Amino acid sequence: MSGNAHGGEGVTGRDEFRRAVDAAMLSGGTAPLGDLVLCDFCDEDLTRDPRTGGFMFGSKAVGPCCSAGSLARIKGYGEEWNIRGRCPDGVSFADWVRGMRGPGAAVKVTRISFRPGGAS
Numbered sequence: 631m632s633g634n635a636h637g638g639e640g641v642t643g644r645d646e647f648r649r650a651v652d653a654a655m656l657s658g659g660t661a662p663l664g665d666l667v668l669c670d671f672c673d674e675d676l677t678r679d680p681r682t683g684g685f686m687f688g689s690k691a692v693g694p695c696c697s698a699g700s701l702a703r704i705k706g707y708g709e710e711w712n713i714r715g716r717c718p719d720g721v722s723f724a725d726w727v728r729g730m731r732g733p734g735a736a737v738k739v740t741r742i743s744f745r746p747g748g749a750s
């Protein structure tokens with residue numbers, strides 16, 4: 631499952647981030663992102679992924695995992711104007727995203743109110 635153990639304590643990772651988001655949800659706060667880079671389309675963890683490619687679509691970071699397919703769809707909908715930047719050649723998607731958002735990035739979590747009864 632965990633493949634070859636590199637000895638790197640993986641404190642940044644999707645699970646870790648989810649725990650932080652869960653905690654922030656309870657308190658209505660923010661979850662620090664650290665180095666974490668996820669594809670906002672498919673949720674793939676790209677933190678250590680060396681692939682280049684991908685782009686910003688609105689406020690979403692679309693990774694190389696999804697860029698080809700979603701680009702075609704975006705063009706089909708005529709929403710290319712919403713592409714705010716593309717990952718330059720030779721730069722990994724993760725580095726590009728980290729560079730744009732700068733240090734100390736965090737996700738603001740809107741507190742969820744649990745309503746009995748559910749929908750609307």
Ligand SMILES: [Zn+2]
Nearest residue numbers: 669672695696
């Ligand atoms: Zn993706």
